[in-house]
Amino acid sequence: MATGRNHRPATSRSRGIPDATVARLPLYLRALTALSERSVPTVSSEELASAAGVNSAKLRKDFSYLGSYGTRGVGYDVEYLVYQISRELGLTQDWPVVIVGIGNLGAALANYGGFASRGFRVAALIDADPAMTGKPVAGIAVQHSDELERVIEENGVSIGVIATPAASAQPVADRLVAAGVTSILNFAPTVLSVPEGVDVRKVDLSIELQILAFHEQRKSGELPDDGRAVPGTDIGEDAGGGVTGSPVAPPAASVTKRTASAAPAATDRRGDEPGNDGDLPAVMPA
Amino acid sequence: MATGRNHRPATSRSRGIPDATVARLPLYLRALTALSERSVPTVSSEELASAAGVNSAKLRKDFSYLGSYGTRGVGYDVEYLVYQISRELGLTQDWPVVIVGIGNLGAALANYGGFASRGFRVAALIDADPAMTGKPVAGIAVQHSDELERVIEENGVSIGVIATPAASAQPVADRLVAAGVTSILNFAPTVLSVPEGVDVRKVDLSIELQILAFHEQRKSGELPDDGRAVPGTDIGEDAGGGVTGSPVAPPAASVTKRTASAAPAATDRRGDEPGNDGDLPAVMPA
DNA sequence: ATGTCTTTGTGAACGCGTGCACAAAGATAG
DNA sequence: CTATCTTTGTGCACGCGTTCACAAAGACAT
Numbered sequence: 001m002a003t004g005r006n007h008r009p010a011t012s013r014s015r016g017i018p019d020a021t022v023a024r025l026p027l028y029l030r031a032l033t034a035l036s037e038r039s040v041p042t043v044s045s046e047e048l049a050s051a052a053g054v055n056s057a058k059l060r061k062d063f064s065y066l067g068s069y070g071t072r073g074v075g076y077d078v079e080y081l082v083y084q085i086s087r088e089l090g091l092t093q094d095w096p097v098v099i100v101g102i103g104n105l106g107a108a109l110a111n112y113g114g115f116a117s118r119g120f121r122v123a124a125l126i127d128a129d130p131a132m133t134g135k136p137v138a139g140i141a142v143q144h145s146d147e148l149e150r151v152i153e154e155n156g157v158s159i160g161v162i163a164t165p166a167a168s169a170q171p172v173a174d175r176l177v178a179a180g181v182t183s184i185l186n187f188a189p190t191v192l193s194v195p196e197g198v199d200v201r202k203v204d205l206s207i208e209l210q211i212l213a214f215h216e217q218r219k220s221g222e223l224p225d226d227g228r229a230v231p232g233t234d235i236g237e238d239a240g241g242g243v244t245g246s247p248v249a250p251p252a253a254s255v256t257k258r259t260a261s262a263a264p265a266a267t268d269r270r271g272d273e274p275g276n277d278g279d280l281p282a283v284m285p286a
Numbered sequence: 287m288a289t290g291r292n293h294r295p296a297t298s299r300s301r302g303i304p305d306a307t308v309a310r311l312p313l314y315l316r317a318l319t320a321l322s323e324r325s326v327p328t329v330s331s332e333e334l335a336s337a338a339g340v341n342s343a344k345l346r347k348d349f350s351y352l353g354s355y356g357t358r359g360v361g362y363d364v365e366y367l368v369y370q371i372s373r374e375l376g377l378t379q380d381w382p383v384v385i386v387g388i389g390n391l392g393a394a395l396a397n398y399g400g401f402a403s404r405g406f407r408v409a410a411l412i413d414a415d416p417a418m419t420g421k422p423v424a425g426i427a428v429q430h431s432d433e434l435e436r437v438i439e440e441n442g443v444s445i446g447v448i449a450t451p452a453a454s455a456q457p458v459a460d461r462l463v464a465a466g467v468t469s470i471l472n473f474a475p476t477v478l479s480v481p482e483g484v485d486v487r488k489v490d491l492s493i494e495l496q497i498l499a500f501h502e503q504r505k506s507g508e509l510p511d512d513g514r515a516v517p518g519t520d521i522g523e524d525a526g527g528g529v530t531g532s533p534v535a536p537p538a539a540s541v542t543k544r545t546a547s548a549a550p551a552a553t554d555r556r557g558d559e560p561g562n563d564g565d566l567p568a569v570m571p572a
Numbered sequence: 573a574t575g576t577c578t579t580t581g582t583g584a585a586c587g588c589g590t591g592c593a594c595a596a597a598g599a600t601a602g
Numbered sequence: 603c604t605a606t607c608t609t610t611g612t613g614c615a616c617g618c619g620t621t622c623a624c625a626a627a628g629a630c631a632t
Contacts, residue, residue: 020619022500026493030475044579053477057621064581072580072627089496090503097495104394111390114475114492119499158502159495182505183498185491189316189400191339199501201494206400207312208487209383209445210375212469213405214308215485216444217376219468306589330609343591350611358597358610573632580627587620597610602603 017088021062027052028059029085035078044075086119096123096155098181100172101164102132102142105187109163110138123155128168152179159183166190173200303374307348311371313338314345318368330361372405382409382441384467386458387450388418388428391473395449396424409441414454438465445469452476459486 031051035043045063049056063069063076066088070076086092097115099106102125109115110125125137128145135142143151151157160176162169162184169188176184183199186192189207192200317337321329331349335342349355349362355370356362372378383401385392388411395401396411411423414431421428429437437443446462448455448470455474462470469485472478475493478486 018619023493023497025500026490026496027477029496031477045581046579051477053479055621057623058619060579060581061620068581070580071629073578073629075579088500090499091496093503095495095499095502104390104397108390108394109491112491115495118492118496120495158506159498183502185494185498191313191317191337193339197505199498201498203489203491203494204312205395205398205489206404207309208471208489209381209401209406210312210315210377210404211309212445212471212485212487213376213381214311214374216381216469217379219483220444304589331611332609341591343593344589346609346611347590354611356610357599359599359608361609576629576631578627578629581625583622583624585620585622587618589618590616592615593613595610595612597608599606599608601606 017065021065022089024052024054024058024062025085025089027054028062029082029089029091032078032082032085036082040078042071042075042077045070048076091119093119095120095159096157097121097159097161098124098126098148098151098155098157098176099161099163100126100145100148100176101162101168101188102127102137103163106161106163107137109161109187110140120159123157124151126151128164148175149179152176152181157181159185161185161187162192163187303351307351308375310338310340310344310348311375313340314348315368315371315375315377318364318371321364322368326364328357328361328363331356334362377405379405381406381445382443383407383445383447384410384412384434384437384441384443384462385447385449386412386431386434386462387448387454387474388413388423389449392447392449393423395447395473396426406445409443410437412437414450434461435465438462438467443467445471447471447473448478449473 028048031048032043034051035048043051045056045060049059052059060070063081066084069081069084083092097120099109099122102110106125106127110122115122122138122140124147125140125142126145126148127133127142130144132142133144152160157179158181160173160181160183162172162176164172166188169186169190170192173184173186173192173194177194177198182197184192184194184201186200186202187204189204192202194200314334317334318329320337321334329337331342331346335345338345346356349367352370352374355367369378383406385395385408388396392411392413396408401408408424408426410433411426411428412431412434413419413428416430418428419430438446443465444467446459446467446469448458448462450458452474455472455476456478459470459472459478459480463480463484468483470478470480470487472486472488473490475490478488480486
């Protein structure tokens, strides 16, 4: 999953719709759209819930935040609900979007059908590589970074997508914000710092995989040998002090351990230059 | 963000680590790795928290689930913590991964640096398009779908990534599961149904954008004109029934409304064939 | 009109996650 | 050894989100 929003008091809901509910509305909308295409007139909360992969009670409560759109004994009117959710999500208006960083991922996003189909319009593709300039991607000519501010102003763009390498993400975000963008979807593996009032949502592929790995490890046998410290049982047996005490003698760790690496080879990353941790495969550093 | 995990009692944590904490561990790991590369020996919870973009109290509580790895008055040993988190996440072992659907997105994933750098190894790239077979992507030759089961068994793959169009996602998932995969990262905009014991995490680009649009709408002026149904005010004015009652006359809605679309143009998607809702730009329907 | 049946909408309880605030633990200086 | 200072680890309280369970509401049949 894209990993949540940037920290905010969760009191984001201006007039009452809980964040958790907002996050599910697109899910319902997709299921409803499918039903609409099959000309299904009404659905019960049970049916729709199962189609969206959630609990029916949760779905009903979610809808209750939007208003009373159902009919007892019958269910919900599909078309009407599609409209109401679309409106609530702001999908009835046009949202021009800029995508910055047209590498593999940026191109994938530009081609993504789900964008255009829901009120989102790709206003411009931006890349810092001069070699990319003018090259058509998904039917749109890539523009150079220099054009960023102009494009944003001319099109009234308020949503920006960052698909650059990690190192470029923050500078790009700064420029986006300065030019008037107030919502950012960030695919670069970095924590962006933005001024108050700017929303940042993050999608981190690496994190998702790591979470899967965690659960996977839990399934097939427990942790690798090197036990964890159950206070009082067998501890690392190292220089172990008291019961709850320091595991590896922190003070001596400073410079000595850095070279000799006390811990097993979990840190050394094979052949990666330091710094490009989870850099995206974008063509060039915008 | 990838949007949460597939519903599960949140009691996933086998022996105690809360899901919310697990989701943050990769974040800490990334920040710690950066510190490690700069040869920083120790960090305080305050420093690390700000680097990871979280609250220091939350970070300390998170670490407390792993054990007492800090030294009071000093902080945490960077190298040691990197190792402990890596181990807890299962990153000290090798995770062979298959990517199914080598379109724009699949290629982007294959090239993603963050994969290889953390114990994940791309065991195979699979695509249903015969024209893709043998074509090298990110240095790996694409294999035909027919090879899927063989590749999984031979490499002991337990994690699969689905980057196919929506229509192919469920069939692919079924085959993955049947072949032994127990964790799936799904990029296709569909709700996958999998047997008990199989983890599914979902990354949905369209949903992320829609959530941003919601917040964006809240910032710049409120909802579009067409008011919400304050029971008794102006409703769609269609065949309007009673006060709290059916908003658009559900019964008559069946076929009539489908063609004439009572609700404003929120449903009709410009030029999209019905059915490919949020299909991914993958080259071919695996 | 009355009764039955279906499905919504929601009050209330519960559990997880977050953040505060502080005591305990160790470092460090004298 | 004692005192002071820093930083961890955590008990506690609060709020959000989920779920249960049921009354209210309407459809539908008689």
